[in-house]
Structures are given as structure tokens and as C-alpha cells.
Amino acid sequence: MDTKQLFEWSATYHMPNFARAPIVLVRGDGMRVWDTEGHEYLDFGAGLAVTALGHSHPRVTGAIREAGATLLHVSNLYHNVPQIHLAKLLCEHSFAEQVYFSNSGAEANETAIKLARKYGKERFSTDRYEIIATHNSFHGRTMAAVTATGQPKYHHGFEPLVPGFKHVPYNDLRAMERAVDNRTAAILVEPIQGEGGVHIPDDDYLPGLRKLCDESGALLILDEIQTGIGRTGRLWSYEHAGVEPDVMTVAKALANGLPIGATLTRRDIASVMTPGTHGSTFGGNPFCTAVALVCFTTVLDEKIPAKAARVGRYLIDGLRRIATDRPVIREVRGKGLLIGAELSAPAAPIVDACRDAGLLILSAGEKVMRLAPPLIADERDCDRALEIIDRVLAAR
Numbered sequence: 112m113d114t115k116q117l118f119e120w121s122a123t124y125h126m127p128n129f130a131r132a133p134i135v136l137v138r139g140d141g142m143r144v145w146d147t148e149g150h151e152y153l154d155f156g157a158g159l160a161v162t163a164l165g166h167s168h169p170r171v172t173g174a175i176r177e178a179g180a181t182l183l184h185v186s187n188l189y190h191n192v193p194q195i196h197l198a199k200l201l202c203e204h205s206f207a208e209q210v211y212f213s214n215s216g217a218e219a220n221e222t223a224i225k226l227a228r229k230y231g232k233e234r235f236s237t238d239r240y241e242i243i244a245t246h247n248s249f250h251g252r253t254m255a256a257v258t259a260t261g262q263p264k265y266h267h268g269f270e271p272l273v274p275g276f277k278h279v280p281y282n283d284l285r286a287m288e289r290a291v292d293n294r295t296a297a298i299l300v301e302p303i304q305g306e307g308g309v310h311i312p313d314d315d316y317l318p319g320l321r322k323l324c325d326e327s328g329a330l331l332i333l334d335e336i337q338t339g340i341g342r343t344g345r346l347w348s349y350e351h352a353g354v355e356p357d358v359m360t361v362a363k364a365l366a367n368g369l370p371i372g373a374t375l376t377r378r379d380i381a382s383v384m385t386p387g388t389h390g391s392t393f394g395g396n397p398f399c400t401a402v403a404l405v406c407f408t409t410v411l412d413e414k415i416p417a418k419a420a421r422v423g424r425y426l427i428d429g430l431r432r433i434a435t436d437r438p439v440i441r442e443v444r445g446k447g448l449l450i451g452a453e454l455s456a457p458a459a460p461i462v463d464a465c466r467d468a469g470l471l472i473l474s475a476g477e478k479v480m481r482l483a484p485p486l487i488a489d490e491r492d493c494d495r496a497l498e499i500i501d502r503v504l505a506a507r
């Protein structure tokens with residue numbers, strides 16, 4: 112494969128919205144991926160916290176083969192078997208009673224927002240449509256999801272945004288309390304802010320939001336798109352806080368890389384979405400749901416959340432050890448295998464240098480280096496990643 116030619120075609124034929132790194136990836140196996148030049152990379156980004164079971168996991172590959180040869184797509188004009196089983200399994204392993212399937216995280220959040228508006232209007236009053244989200248959040252790129260996203264850099268050029276959204280500082284219960292009123296349809300937050308810099312709220316934050324919602328009738332929507340499916344060391348991140356949401360959005364790791372989103376809620380809330388109110392051509396198709404079913408079952412069978420908790424502690428300890436010698440790391444924070452190292456310098460050059468040294472990692476915000484490896488990572492993988500990070504930081 113002529114890599115230079117591929118770069119040229121990429122620049123010619125792609126819209127220029129992505130700042131892609133100068134490698135072309137062609138193959139993956141477990142924790143590793145390879146580029147067109149045969150270079151091997153240890154993958155501690157997991158395609159933005161997606162490939163929880165790693166690359167080419169035999170059960171996932173088997174499910175893809177079987178589902179592809181059985182039934183790729185039928186519309187939601189009909190029932191299909193894997194979609195029903197996946198909805199049932201997700202409900203059996205969460206607070207939820209009903210599920211709506213879509214194709215991405217943004218779409219799962221769009222659905223949650225539409226659901227909250229319809230619920231607010233029907234159960235309370237016509238002006239109960241406001242969504243309160245938080246500064247520094249990330250909820251996706253579609254118009255309502257990007258409006259909910261509390262980062263102005265994602266808004267520029269796309270105004271006017273969707274009306275009916277307010278933002279308050281994250282992890283600030285008093286601010287949320289002041290913002291909630293009888294127009295509030297829902298509070299929408301990430302249990303841990305991922306893209307915004309791996310910010311973990313105080314222990315009383317989610318319980319406090321739960322109480323505010325109970326008192327006001329607003330729905331608590333938790334965006335578990337990045338934190339869900341075991342990434343933080345529990346199947347769902349809300350389990351750490353001992354409270355349940357009214358609505359939860361899931362995507363990313365649900366089918367280990369196939370496009371799927373899900374919006375989960377209780378039956379009484381879901382009941383406002385009567386036939387014809389919402390829909391999607393591809394959402395919940397038999398191919399993606401069959402693969403998601405196997406992925407989710409594998410996560411449960413292989414006790415992936417507990418593994419992520421154990422290995423995550425090991426990785427955090429390792430980063431904190433590095434931080435004692437490398438003062439560019441100001442703080443290491445994380446839960447399970449969603450980990451951020453706050454730096455005193457921009458993260459992008461360090462991410463680039465790690466990649467050149469054979470390690471794929473992410474940034475989150477300008478100065479946070481984010482590690483979100485596949486949840487199958489073990490201590491040896493962490494040692495290798497830590498060794499590369501230490502070497503890169505030592506050379507700066």
C-alpha cells in the first residue's frame with residue numbers, strides 16, 4: 112500500500128474536519144494495531160474508548176461472521192430477534208425497563224433530550240422543556256447534542272443553537288440548585304466528564320442531582336456513553352454513586368466498534384414515545400444488535416468491569432510514580448480505565464511523541480493526557496505503556 116498516495120487522496124477527498132495523525136491503520140489484534148508501514152502500536156485509546164474487548168476478539172469476530180451471514184438489516188417496521196434479546200439483557204443489567212436503539216452517542220443523547228421534552232410537556236406543562244447541562248461537558252455533534260455540550264469551541268460557526276438549554280459549572284450542586292425551576296425537563300450530565308478532561312465529581316454530586324430531580328420532577332439523564340460498559344470499574348458508572356438515573360445513554364463500547372447507541376429508561380417515562388414519535392432506519396438493526404449482544408455477554412462473562420477496576424488502579428499508581436520524577440504531570444485522576452493526567456504543558460505534542468514511540472493515547476482538553484485502553488488490558492500492557500510515557504516525558 113502506498114501510504115503517501117493514501118495521504119494525498121485523504122486530503123483531496125475528505126472534508127477537512129478531522130486533524131488526523133499521519134498514520135494509516137490497517138489491522139488490529141488484541142491490544143495492538145498496525146499501520147500501512149508495518150509499525151506496531153499499543154492501543155491505549157481504544158478508538159476513543161470504544162473497543163473494550165480489544166481488536167479481533169474471537170467472540171466478536173465470530174458474532175460478526177454469523178450475524179453478517181444471517182440477517183444484516185430489516186427495518187423497525189418488523190421485530191428482529193437480536194434487538195429484542197439485547198434490550199432485555201440491558202434492562203436485566205441496569206436500572207432500566209425499556210430501551211430505544213440508535214446509531215451513535217449523539218443520537219442516543221438526541222433521543223434522551225426529545226424524550227425529556229415530551230415527558231415534561233405531557234406530565235407537567237407545555238413550557239417544561241429546558242435541559243440543564245454542565246460547562247466543559249461533551250454530548251456529541253448533532254445540533255441538540257452539541258448545544259448540550261458545554262464547550263463554546265464546539266458551537267462556533269453553527270449558531271443559532273437549539274433553544275432551551277442552560278449550562279452550569281460541573282460538580283457544583285449549589286449552581287444546579289439555583290438553575291432548576293419549573294421549566295426544567297431534565298438535568299443532563301456525564302458521571303465523569305471524559306472528553307472535557309477526565310473530571311470526577313465529588314461523592315455527593317450525583318446523589319445531590321438525584322435529590323434535585325426527585326424534588327422538582329426533572330429527569331436525571333446520565334450520559335454513560337464513555338463511562339458505561341465497565342470502563343470505570345463498574346458496569347455503569349452510576350453504581351459508584353449508589354443512585355439510579357431516569358434515563359441513561361450508551362454507545363461507544365456497546366458493540367465494540369460497530370455503530371450503535373441506546374437510550375435506556377423506565378417504562379412510565381418511555382410511554383410518552385408513542386408509535387410514530389421517533390425513529391431511525393438503521394437503529395437496532397439485527398447485525399449491530401447481534402454483535403452488541405455477544406459483546407455485552409462477553410463483558411459480563413469475563414467480568415470485565417472488575418478487571419478494569421484492578422488494572423485501572425495499577426495504571427493510575429504507575430502514572431503517579433512517574434509523576435514524582437516528571438513534574439510536567441500535575442495530577443493523575445481516573446476511575447477504572449478512564450484515566451487523565453493533567454499536564455503543565457499542552458498534551459498534543461506528548462500524544463504525538465507517544466505515537467511515534469509505538470503507543471496510542473488520547474488527549475482531553477488542551478492539557479490532559481487521556482488513557483482509555485481496551486478493558487482487556489493487563490498489567491504487562493500497562494508496564495509497556497508506562498515505560499513509553501516515562502521515556503517520552505524524560506526526553507522533553
Ligand SMILES: Cc1ncc(COP(=O)(O)O)c(C=O)c1O
Binds near residue numbers: 252305306334336362
Ligand atoms: C460522554 C459522551 N457523550 C456523547 C458522545 C458522542 O458520541 P458519538 O461520537 O458516538 O456521537 C461522546 C463521544 O466522545 C462522549 O464521550
